[in-house]
Amino acid sequence: MTTWEPVRRVRAFEAVLDRIESRIAAGTLKAGDRLPGERQLAEALGVSRASVREALRVLEARGVLVSQTGSGPDAGAILAADPDTALSDVLRLHVGLDSLSLDEVIGARLMIERWSAAEAARAAGPEALSRMRAALTAMDDDGLTPAEFVEHDTAFHVAVTEAAGNRLIAHMMRALRASVRHYAVRAVTDLGPWPAAAQGLRADHEAIYRAIAEGDPEAAATAAESHLRRVYPTTPPPPPS
Amino acid sequence: MTTWEPVRRVRAFEAVLDRIESRIAAGTLKAGDRLPGERQLAEALGVSRASVREALRVLEARGVLVSQTGSGPDAGAILAADPDTALSDVLRLHVGLDSLSLDEVIGARLMIERWSAAEAARAAGPEALSRMRAALTAMDDDGLTPAEFVEHDTAFHVAVTEAAGNRLIAHMMRALRASVRHYAVRAVTDLGPWPAAAQGLRADHEAIYRAIAEGDPEAAATAAESHLRRVYPTTPPPPPS
DNA sequence: TCCATGTCTGTGGTCAGACCACAGTACGGT
DNA sequence: ACCGTACTGTGGTCTGACCACAGACATGGA
Structure with missing residues (x-):
């Protein structure tokens, strides 16, 4: 049979x-x-x-x-064609289920932000630079709450990633930021008294922007990494070198 | 009012x-x-x-x-806790909708594979190495069809990414491979007569494995990149240096 | 005693039909 | 020419019913 x-x-x-x-x-x-x-x-x-x-x-x-x-x-x-919310919903739920840890999300951001900053330094045009600059200017206001500051911070980093010229990676970046937005605000408030703590972040951003504008991929990647490590000092597990 | x-x-x-x-x-x-x-x-x-x-x-x-x-x-x-199919379904659909291009998927893989190879070279233990070796051995069979070869190829690259120690990035990697599996088989058959064309791929993999086993992150990243560029010669848009 | 068989029960899977809220559109009166 | 109202087709929701499935359980014969 x-x-x-x-x-x-x-x-x-x-x-x-x-x-x-x-x-x-x-x-x-x-x-x-x-x-x-x-x-x-x-x-x-x-x-x-x-x-x-x-x-x-x-x-x-x-x-x-x-x-x-x-x-x-x-x-x-x-x-439609909106992968962002779909991706971030998936990530957010799995972070909640402990299927993914916050450390791993930060680690992925580290990879993407290093890559993005380096690629942006190679490819960014004047229009992309002005969008970064706009986000930086918005962050200069001392009256911003941490939550508002984080919104502009996200806008800056997303602008960097978009300047790198890969929409998929930009989608990933937006999804990663959105899925842990809650923790991001907390990390920023943990930095110290507000708004004084914002100064360090502004300096970080300025360094990233400068390296990109000057077309220096290595410096841009390094600046992006040290910025992220400042905000999440305890988390990233694998030392880079 | x-x-x-x-x-x-x-x-x-x-x-x-x-x-x-x-x-x-x-x-x-x-x-x-x-x-x-x-x-x-x-x-x-x-x-x-x-x-x-x-x-x-x-x-x-x-x-x-x-x-x-x-x-x-x-x-x-x-x-449950299975982000893989969820992520790959999203990506596959958006590739079909031209919301994402194949080039961008390959570009994202380039970023992840470079990072993974470098991190694996720092972190891979004997158990991870033996899983890579098993996939390599499976690819040695000349009787494999291109589709079967690609399956083992994916297993090798996924093993590398998993050795890097970030589950989120490993999920991304699996999702990216799964969402373009159809194109991967095509790219492999376009390399030239089969199974002769498999020889070059085996040499690539061997180089990646060796660099990881020897703990050389730079060499591992470079080997991973040149391997991907061999399979997708026309696609990746941003030259790396 | 043991094991095969059939029955019960609670699960998701599917369907048909009805009604509601909504937003354009066409028509009619002014 | 204008404006308001009824019409129509859309998704949104609910009810109640029936089916397929798989484990748990009772039953009966070997």
Whole structure:
């Protein structure tokens, strides 16, 4: 007797997912396109509307879909392209589950920020530099709360990463910052009395900016690293040299 | 008259998501725990079972939940900790949507593989080295198809990244490889006649392994980079020096 | 006593149908 | 020409039902 091939149980929403993802992979569906209505899709695929909706929720969680109520051209399910929130949600949850430690997130940031600063020093144009400068200027206000300061700090570092010219790495950077934003504010307040403690951070940023503007990759990477180590003195596990 | 703050429309499944994620963040729920049944959860939260299910689908997409039918201790919704498939699904879809280019994925791999090789050279112990060696040995078989070869190739590179000691970066690495696995096989077959073309790859891997085993971070990083550039000669945009 | 068999029970998976809130659009009256 | 209202199609939600599955348990025969 031959062995029986067990039937592969595929849930209905997974089948729906397959059909939609196939069209995305094939290029039939691209960002900005509208999906058919839920009722229409359900009938076309031979499943219930509930199963279609579960598939849409998954696509939404992956950052490739947004749904809007109402009528008109903007209503319905529209293909999007926003990996940031999807990635940061995944990371944030797994940090909460201790599947990832804060140290590891900081370690990943260390890798990305070193790389970004070095690449930015090679590639940054005047437009990218002015965006960094804008974030630096916003951080000069002594009236900022730590939380507000961190927002501008993130804007600066994201601008650096974007200047490096790799959108995927920029997405990772934004996701990493967003997933540990809560801890970042805490780390900053732990630095010492506020707003005096901000001075050291401003000097760090200025050093990074200068190295990038002067096109010195090595100095930029070193400045980025020492900045991160100042904010998270205890955490990063592997000494760099 | 004051401006009216518009009521923030929160969909029912998002409210469910909030409650569950709060417990994860607070540590009340940890990996391995079981969620109440869908019916029970629906009644406790005052929403329909369909809304609960949509929330569970999202958590499943984020890699923090698995659902199983049947009864007994293993049935039901169980908290998991698998970021890999979640991350790679996100990346794969966005590559398909042209939100990310293949070049950018390769660029990110370049960054991670350089870093991993260098860190592995500092940190790899005998157990990690033997796992790399096992993958190398598996690649020595001339009867392998390109697809099989790539599987072992991935195992080697993942072993290197894991030896570097940062699980988050290892997750990223696995996700990146998985999301472009299809292209990797193609790139390998484009190298030239098979299995002759495998020889060059074996030599590359051997060089990486040797540098790691000898504890030479610089050589390891350089070897990893030149290996990736051999497989993807046209793609990487920013010249490294 | 032991083991095979069938039944019970609680789990997720699926479906059909109904109603609501919302936002454009078309039509009608002014 | 203008404005307001009804219409229509969208996602959002709920109810209640049924199915498939797998462990736990009772039952019965060897």
